[in-house]
Each structure stands twice: as structure tokens, then as C-alpha cells.
Amino acid sequence: MIECRNLSKSYRVGHARRTVLNGINFSIHPGERVALLGRNGAGKSTLIKQIGGVELPDSGQIIRKMTNSWPLGFNGGFQGSLTGYDNARFISRIYGSSYREIKDFVEDFTELGQALSMPVKTYSSGMRFRLAFALSLAIEFDCYLIDEVILVGDQAFQQKCADELFTKRSDRALIVASHDMTTIGNLCERGFVLHNGRLTAYSDIKDAIEAYHNL
Amino acid sequence: MASLAKGWDIQVRVIKALMLRELTTRFGRENIGFLWVMAEPLLFAFLVGLLWTALKGPEDFGVNVIAFAVTGYIPLVLFRSCVQRGVSIFTANGSLMYHRQISVLDLALVRFFIELIGHMMAYLFAGILLYSIGAFPYPYDLGLFLIGWIYYSAFTFGIILIVAPLSETSEVVEKFIPVITYITIPFSGAFYFVGSLYPSAAQIVLWSPLVHGMEMMRFGIFGPSINAKYEFLYPINVSLYLILFGLFFCRIIRKRLVIE
Numbered sequence: 501m502i503e504c505r506n507l508s509k510s511y512r513v514g515h516a517r518r519t520v521l522n523g524i525n526f527s528i529h530p531g532e533r534v535a536l537l538g539r540n541g542a543g544k545s546t547l548i549k550q551i552g553g554v555e556l557p558d559s560g561q562i563i564r565k566m567t568n569s570w571p572l573g574f575n576g577g578f579q580g581s582l583t584g585y586d587n588a589r590f591i592s593r594i595y596g597s598s599y600r601e602i603k604d605f606v607e608d609f610t611e612l613g614q615a616l617s618m619p620v621k622t623y624s625s626g627m628r629f630r631l632a633f634a635l636s637l638a639i640e641f642d643c644y645l646i647d648e649v650i651l652v653g654d655q656a657f658q659q660k661c662a663d664e665l666f667t668k669r670s671d672r673a674l675i676v677a678s679h680d681m682t683t684i685g686n687l688c689e690r691g692f693v694l695h696n697g698r699l700t701a702y703s704d705i706k707d708a709i710e711a712y713h714n715l
Numbered sequence: 716m717a718s719l720a721k722g723w724d725i726q727v728r729v730i731k732a733l734m735l736r737e738l739t740t741r742f743g744r745e746n747i748g749f750l751w752v753m754a755e756p757l758l759f760a761f762l763v764g765l766l767w768t769a770l771k772g773p774e775d776f777g778v779n780v781i782a783f784a785v786t787g788y789i790p791l792v793l794f795r796s797c798v799q800r801g802v803s804i805f806t807a808n809g810s811l812m813y814h815r816q817i818s819v820l821d822l823a824l825v826r827f828f829i830e831l832i833g834h835m836m837a838y839l840f841a842g843i844l845l846y847s848i849g850a851f852p853y854p855y856d857l858g859l860f861l862i863g864w865i866y867y868s869a870f871t872f873g874i875i876l877i878v879a880p881l882s883e884t885s886e887v888v889e890k891f892i893p894v895i896t897y898i899t900i901p902f903s904g905a906f907y908f909v910g911s912l913y914p915s916a917a918q919i920v921l922w923s924p925l926v927h928g929m930e931m932m933r934f935g936i937f938g939p940s941i942n943a944k945y946e947f948l949y950p951i952n953v954s955l956y957l958i959l960f961g962l963f964f965c966r967i968i969r970k971r972l973v974i975e
Contacts, residue, residue, distance in 0.1 A: 512971075549974065552813065552815065553815035554812050555812075555972065555973065555974055556972075558970075570813040570814055571813065575810075575975060576810055576813045576974070577810060577813035577814065578810060579736065579740065579811075580810075581740055582736070582739065582740060586736075586739060590735075590736050591814075593728060593731065593732035594728060594729050594732045594733075594816060594817065595814075595816075596724075596725070596728055
């Protein structure tokens, strides 16, 4: 379970402070798939960063009783000047996993081929996401945090993602921030809507999507 | 106890992974790789040593000039590069914060360890080389020499823990670093033996924990003839307070860190 209690986060903008999250409460249980909805700038990425521990909240706390991935998205988590293989090696070291297994899985899953020996800064955002996603699948987390992008790439790759995540790992929890309502509707059973720093939880994803459209 | 042991395992794993990562990004895997870290301090020490030999003759303060330069310069270069490398560590490595087991303290520790190991290797290398040509004495007291290193590097580490978070608070800090490291030179103890200074000057430079460390190291190398001046309690106390304050400062800054 991941529980968020009274979480607040603000950023300094010039001399003023802008509150992005204002007293957020929720909990996510193993196996739940939750969509995080909200307009641009509503604080979806900010909330995902707090859950992942990338940034620390001003107040409130996050209680983690299951392991969570780092926020998977276009950026973050990689060293741009290192190659895909070097990044995989580094990540396998800090998470204490076997590099051999991770390497095989990443090669097979990402289909990036030669590009894996190139610096990650030369990757397109789609390639970065593939690599990040493959690495986090290889390490095995209880809860996956996915920011903005989801299942990018061609049909075949999307199918592969769906297989890995929904068939082989249907017991894992998932938090997805996205604007793509079709994917979200198919993927998630619950939804959180972020608006004006507040979070409203809906137990049915349809209600959440409707609330989002009415913002 | 189990969780403590597990935490230690993770800590060791993370430090190891970060060191390897830092070494590959900084030195690459080509040619001599990591050994480059020795190059700068060695070049500095030997070139300055040669320069001084030309200016002052082969002996100064009763010891070989090159040995004097090596014992003074290598720790000083350690201090200087640690301070310089301490600037903006946290934002430069922001993407590492995506992995929750890595703390900002690990980033500071890793930079410090790499510099420390590199400079100690350079010292050892220079010492053996000079010893083989008779320009460096056999160490008089290795234990005290090592304690001196520990004192010197403890203070250096404390300074990193201040510089790193301080440089995140304002970009102005970065502009002051070169001049501050320059001002520190007389307080590093590299260019004199305290025993040869006027007592009033000696009193002032002994405020600096670095001078105590330097005197210990040199006593350990050259022996009692240099009339070394140092205390055991004062410098380590200053360093411990500095480290404590630095840890606290890092914590505050970590909370404020904005990561893309």
C-alpha cells in the first residue's frame, strides 16, 4: 500500500511561492490501477515526483508499504552522457539486480539494438521511455509510476507493454498521469482528478473522466 | 538489526555504483582512465617543486625543496579540487534523485572519496619516486602521518558539505569559490613550517584545522627537526561541528531541490 497524508508542495517563483499541491490524501492498494487526471500545470508530475521520492514535500507524509518504480517518463533517471548499456549497468547495481538478466531483458524488450551502445542523450523521447520502462520491468516493482507518456511506439510495442504489464504482472499497482482518455479508460479502474491543488478520488474511472471533462 | 544491516548493504551498493559511474563519466575507459585523477596533483607538485629548486636552491627549511612542495601541494590540491567539485553537485546530478536509495549525501561522499583516493595515490607515488632518488626521507612516524591525513581530509569533507548546499542557494556563491580557495592558501599550511613563523603569525594560522593536519603529516614524514606545531583536539572538534552543520544544511537544501 502507498498512502499519502496531507501532502503539500509549493515552489518558489521569483519572490512569491506558488502552491501546487495543497493537502493531498489518498491510498493505493496492491494491484490497483489509478489514473491521475488534470489540466496542464495542475500538479500531476509534481505529485508523481513526491510519490517517487524524487522531490520532498513541504509537509505531510507518504507511507510506502510496497516498492515503487522511479517516475517513468521522457526524462529523469538517466545519465545522458552514458550509453544505454552503462545506464542499465548502473541501475542494476543500485537496485542490486543481476546485470546479465537485465541486459538480456532490455535488449529483447526495447528492440533498440545498436542504439543501446550510444549515449542516452542521443535518444528520442520514445526511445528513452522504452529503456526506462524495460529497466523498471526488469527490476520488478510493486507499483509503477508513469508520467505523461504511456505505451508509446508502434502497435507491436504497445502490445508487448500490455502483455508485460497486464498479463504477466496483473498483481502490480499502477499510477498513470496522462491526457489520453482512451488509454486511461482501458487501463485504469480508479481515477484521481487534480484541480487547484486538491485531489478528488473517484472509485470508477468513468466518473473521473467525466469530472475531468467538466473542469 | 536486520534492517540496519540491509540499510548498510544498500549504502555500500549505492556508493560503489556511484563511484564507478563517476569514474566512467569523468575519465572514460580509454588509456589510463582513473589514473588521470593523480595527474593534476602530481604535475602541480613536481612543477612547483622544480620551480622552487630553481628559485631557492635544493633545500628550504632544512628539507629537500621538492619533498617540501610535494608534501604541501598534494593535500592543498585535494582541498582545492574538493571545494571546486562541491559546487552544484546536487543540481548537476538531479537525475540521480529519481532513485530513492541515493541521497544527496552519497553524491558528496562519492566526489570526496574519488578525490581523496586519487590524491593519496599521487602522494604515495611521488613519495616512492622521490625516495628512490634520495630526495624524500623514510617516514619518521607513519601513524601520525596518517592521522594528519585524516584531520586534513575531515576538514575538507566538512567544507564540501557546506559548499555543496550553499552553491544551490545562490549562483553568486560559485563566483566566489576561486577567490576563496586562493585566500585559503596561507591557511593550508602548505608553504611554511609553523615553527619557522613569527609566534604571532603562527597563532593566527593555527586557527585553521588544515594547518594542524599539515604539520602532523610533515612531522610524520620529516621528523622532529621541523619543530611541528599541532593539537589533537581543537582541529577535529572544528571539523566535526562543520560536518554536523553541513549535514543539517544538506537536509534543508534537499527539501528545496527542484528536479526536472
